[in-house]
Amino acid sequence: AQTIHQWPVAEIKAVGSPLSLGCTIKGKSSPNLYWYWQATGGTLQQLFYSITVGQVESVVQLNLSASRPKDDQFILSTEKLLLSHSGFYLCAWSPEVFFGKGTRLTVV
Amino acid sequence: GQQVQQSPASLVLQEGENAELQCNFSTSLNSMQWFYQRPGGSLVSLFYNPSGTKHSGRLTSTTVIKERRSSLHISSSQTTDSGTYLCALEGWNSNNRIFFGDGTQLVVKP
Numbered sequence: 001a002q003t004i005h006q007w008p009v010a011e012i013k014a015v016g017s018p019l020s021l022g023c024t025i026k027g028k029s030s031p032n033l034y035w036y037w038q039a040t041g042g043t044l045q046q047l048f049y050s051i052t053v054g055q056v057e058s059v060v061q062l063n064l065s066a067s068r069p070k071d072d073q074f075i076l077s078t079e080k081l082l083l084s085h086s087g088f089y090l091c092a093w094s095p096e097v098f099f100g101k102g103t104r105l106t107v108v
Numbered sequence: 109g110q111q112v113q114q115s116p117a118s119l120v121l122q123e124g125e126n127a128e129l130q131c132n133f134s135t136s137l138n139s140m141q142w143f144y145q146r147p148g149g150s151l152v153s154l155f156y157n158p159s160g161t162k163h164s165g166r167l168t169s170t171t172v173i174k175e176r177r178s179s180l181h182i183s184s185s186q187t188t189d190s191g192t193y194l195c196a197l198e199g200w201n202s203n204n205r206i207f208f209g210d211g212t213q214l215v216v217k218p
Contacts, residue, residue: 034206038149044194044208059205088149097141097196097206099151 002027004100006091012106016080021103023074023091031093033074035066039087050074081107111135112197114209121216127182129212131195138198140171140178145192145211154180154193185216 005024013019025031035047037060048066050056056066063082067075074091086107091100115130131140142154155162155169157178162169166185171178182189192211199207 043210046205046208049205090149090151092206094198094206095139096153096156097139097143097198098153099143101150104149 002098004091004093004098006089006100006103008103009101010104010106012108013081015083015107019076019078019081019085019105021076021089021105023076023100025072025074025091025093028093028098030071032095033068034092034094034097035074035076036090036092036099037062037087038090042087044090048076083107111199111207112195112209114193114195114212116212117210118213119215121185121214123185123187123216123218125185125216127185127189127214129180129182129193129195129214131178131180131197131209133176133178133197133199133207135197135199135207137171137173137176140198141196142169142178142180143194143196145194147191151194182214185214187216187218190214190216 003026007022033050036044037047038044046059048056050068053071064078089103113132139158141156143151144154145151157169157171159171159173166183168181192213194211195209197207
């Protein structure tokens, strides 16, 4: 079965603290991987995409970074969280886009 | 400019009425998908429909490449259809960017 596992499901973090969100895929070989962010009540914004291991392209600058250490893993991180980082983070693959269940991040 | 435009932005129906959601795009199409976003935020793929017409239960998706549009038809709407519907486009030469419309917020009243 094809699955995307995102972790954690939800997180409450303090401003200035570090963050690491994870995404592990199963059942799809060498897909394109994406990170999306959605502010509460807002639209989906593509943050990063990766075509292959070790290669990540930034689409929107939000003081976040991403890495793809393995073919089936995509990591989103930052050293210092901002209040504006709050929202819903989704990992997805293509072709034929499929999303994980997302991580809800609240920065306080 | 925006690659994908969805309409209407919001729609209120009485249960049993039909809905027609539109997605117009300005770039050459590689793939088109329709998603339903649950109130909790997770996205469910409804159709992967680069061209032609597909049916699934009360839902029908039609993509007409020459006219650069895709539609999602919901027949006999139910209250459980309420939520946000999004179309997503992957264009040729898009450098792997997938463009989402801003969504249609559907409310179906009992």
